[in-house]
Structures are given as C-alpha cells and as structure tokens.
Amino acid sequence: MQRTHDPDFDLNLLRVFDALMTERHQTRAASRLGLSQSGMSHALTRLRAFYDDPLFNRGKGGMLPTPRAEELAPSIHALMETIRHEVLSRAVFSPRSARRTFSLCLTDLAELEFVSPLLRFFEENAHGCVLRTLQVPSKAMAEALESGDADLAIGALGNLPEILYQQLLFTSPFVTLVSKRNRRLPKALTLAQFEAAQHIVVDLNDPVHSSFDQVIEAAGIHRQIVLRTPHFLSVPLLLDAHPHMLATVPQALARQFARFDLVRELAPPVTLPRMALRQFWHPRHNSDPANVWLRGVIRRLFGDGPGAARG
Template sequence: MASIKVMNMIHNQFDLNLVMVLDALIRERSTTRAAEQLGLGQSAVSHALGRLRRALDDPLFIKTAGGLKPTPRTEALTPAVLQMMEIVRNELHSQPRFDPARVERCFRFCMTDMGELVFLPPLMERLRREAPHCTLQTLQVPQARIAETLESGEADLAIGSLRAIPQGLFQQQLFTHPFVTIVATDAPVGERLTLAEFEAMDHVVVSLDGGRGSAYDKAIEELGVRRRIFLTTPHFLLIPPLLERQPNLVATVPRELGTVFARYKVVRVVEPPIGLPRFELRQHWHPRFHYDPANLWLRKLVKETFADYPE
C-alpha cells in the first residue's frame, strides 16, 4: 500500500526529484547532510521538503534535539521509498549487455552494390558464426541522406569510401585500397595499358550521387589525363556485362572489385598507365549510438573482419 502511495505521488507531482529528497532525508535525518548527499543547497532541500509535506498532507519529519524524527506516515512510506530508489540506482548504474549468441535482431548497413559484392560475404560468415540468430539488411542510400538514416536508427553503420564525410558522424578506417583498370577479356590491349590506349578508349565511371564521378576519377583528371567518359552510372555491377559487349569500353575500379569481376571470366584486370592514389574504406556511425552495446559489438565485428584485409 505504501508503494502505491509513493507511485501516486510521483504520478500526481511529475517529479522524481521529490522522492530522491525524501530518500536522502530518511537516510540522513538532516537537511544539511541530505543537501550534501544530493549536491544541492540546503534551501533547495527545505523547499522540496515543503512540497513533499503539501503533496502528502503530513509534516513527515519533526525537529528534535537528535535531528529530524520521521512521523508515522514517513515510517510507513520508508520501505517503499528505499526500495524504489534502490531500483533506480541499480538501473542507472548497471551496464546493458549485448549477448550476440542469444539476441535476435536485424543489423542494417548502408553500402553500395560494390560493398554487397565484395565486403558483405566475409561479414555474413562472421555474423553467422558469432550471432547465429541475427540477420542482415543492406540499404543503398544517397550520400546526402546517410547521416539522417544513421541518426534515426534505420541503419546501424555506413561502410564505404565517402567523398565527403557527413558532418557529425563518427568514423573508423578499415583499410586502404588501390585501383585497377578492367577491360573485356578480348579487348585488344596488353597487361598494362599505354596512356594512348587509355585515352582512346571509352570510359565507364560510377557516380553514386549523380555527379561527374568519384574521388579517384577526379584524381585521374588532376593528372592531366584526357578521357572520354561514355557512360556515368550509379551501379558497379553494370560494368562487366557492358564491357563484355563493348570491348572498347574501360573502367577503373577498386582492386577488390576488379578481382571479383575477373572470376566470372568476362573481364580482366590490367594495370592503368598512371599511378593512382589509394583510398580509405571506413565505417561510419551516428553519435546517438556511440555507446549502444549492440552498435559497439557490430563495429568491433566489422573492424576485426577486415583487420587482415590485403592492402
């Protein structure tokens, strides 16, 4: 019955702080010591005690030579107040746990079709082994919407080489990767393109946001190389069938992707005629979930999965 009265007081007054003050007064039997325990001024504790007296229609404590003496009403409420505050303290100080072997949930990644082809398979293998009841979903989100997608919890992580890191996101480098050129298997070129061949062929570039191209395309242009960009597309997976049908087409892609494409025997990897800078692949997440146990575990899983990835 006493616990019901305390809960009704909280419901009616909408102020858990009053219960905290009552708990401190019960323990300390002094407004001065209660104020010190709570980190408040003595006047604030006295004011709260006044509100408690009005809310419960009882003096609650009587001043005596030995300190504050609880009234019968306070003594009746004491077990419920102490129990309630113990629950609150335990909940506030307990660390939520994430048990990947037991939990059932879907982890969602923002990644391109290239990420799905190259990076998703090793992540799936690791997840199946360590979190057998969890599932995966990939989302292809425009770069302008990545931050809000992560903030809303619609996605847990974004993995890729973002041209401009959305403001406010955390990031962690996974590895760096070089770029190679791919051509059709029957393209009339050798294992290394000459600059003249490179400039004479029609180029396919990938642009995820509809712009001219990616960061490595800009790097090529900054080297003074003249290219005829015949097709701009947001889809990496479109490249191999296009090159197979059009041997005069050429594309420059991350090496890992070129290696996967070459396994299907429709394209082959050749060395570009110019040196290209390496680019970083990172995972990104929103500060809202920086301390979330599930997100912490997932980031660790991703980092460890690619810890020994070939540079």
C-alpha cells in the same frame, strides 16, 4: 478499447507497430524485427484486437495506417526511441542469444565486399540476428545513423558531417579493366592507349562518395567516356559485350569480378590515389553494446583488407 495497464498486453507489440509505421510493408517490418511472417501476422492481429481498430490496411502503397494509427504513432515511436537509446544501450549484448536486425548503409560495391563474409559470421555466431542493407542518399545518411534506422555506413565516403565517428578498414588501389576477349592491349597501358580508348565510368551521382575521376581529369588526361552508370555490378557484363572499352575501378571490386571470368586487369598509365574504405557511426550509438560488437566484427573481418575475412 482495453486499458493500457492491462497485464495481458505484450509491450513487444509496440515494436511491431513502430516497425510497420516505418516500413509500411509487412514483410519488410518482419525482417527488420527478425520475425517470421506468421509471427508478424499474429502480432498485428493482437494489436488490432487491443486497439479495436484495423490500424493498417493494405493499399497501393503498402500497409497504410488508419487515422487511429497516425494518432498513436508519435507516442509509440518516442517510447521505442527511449527504450532503444536509454535502456537497451546500457545492456550487455550477447550475439548468440540476440534477436536483432542490423542495418548497414552500403553501395552495391560494398555489398559485394562485405555482405557474404558477414552472413557467414552471423550464421556461426549470431544466428538469431538479421542483416539488412540500405542505400541512403548522402543528405539523409547522418540522420539515419543518428535515429538508429542504420547502424553503420560502410564505403569510400567523403563529405559526411564531422560529427560522425569513422574507422579506416583498408585501402585499395585502382586498376583498369578490359574484356578477356581483348588481347591487343598490354598489361601496362600507355597514356596514348588509355586516352584513345572508350571508357565506362561508375558515377554514383552523390557527393558523399569519393570520386577518382576528378583526379584523372585534374591531371590533364582526356578520356572518351561513352557511358556513365551508377551500378558497379554491370561493369564486367558491359565490358564483355564491348571488348574495346575500358573501365577503371577499385582493385577490391576487380577481384570480385574475377569470379565471372570475363575481364582482366591492366595497370593504369598514371598513379591514382588509393580508395579508402571506412565504417561510420553516430556518437549517439558509440557506447551501444550491439553497435560496439558489430563494429568490432567488421574491423576483425575486414581490417586487413580484401580477402582478409575470417570467422
């Protein structure tokens, strides 16, 4: 093996090693670093030559580390953490020249609302940067934000650790949706009509996500729930297939569904609390110029609510 003080060794290769250890998948690791497939393959070839070891072999579970890679991993990861949090965090972030992946914890609802405007902004102002979306369990979210595996979490999130910083982006009322093929129901539902109908409920089954269903039940309103699903995106198709059913969702989501021309909005028979969309980050990255820039972009694009995105 060559000595580590070899002047020909490119320290950027350690980023490749660390990403492969984290992702265990060459394509995902390349995306995380903003590299092409050929660039990732070339870097891995150089790492293997330097350490005189395969380091990662293709297996059923993806890229599996060799014993030599497992031995190197803790030291390399610690070094990369030091560089990220003690060195790079003090640099000035220049989005037009940056080559970085930004990772966001999002539900599918938040993906609908945030990703497309962000992509347009990145194409115009940070074309060398990559967006990556994650779905992280609530119990692991604070850890992901602290470690840097995720830069921000965005959504209607509650019960997160108090140590996390947060910023309100906008609030959205709730509306009840019905298939456009159902013309029997008026725009304003009565309580009797609401309780007599069959309902589809979006249930993320995660205590970190705010639930308005509890408020409905606490008000003594009884619904005939026939389906609970964790997927917002299936709602308009399900309502179109079952026109007699209802679903109560945030209006921000209903406006996204309007493009499918399958559902129409009804006013719920009771006043429901507004859903608050916030962005969350860890104090460890509060002064990181790249994180500060990203938070500012999201606040600028979405701070006035749905449809306010602008370049």
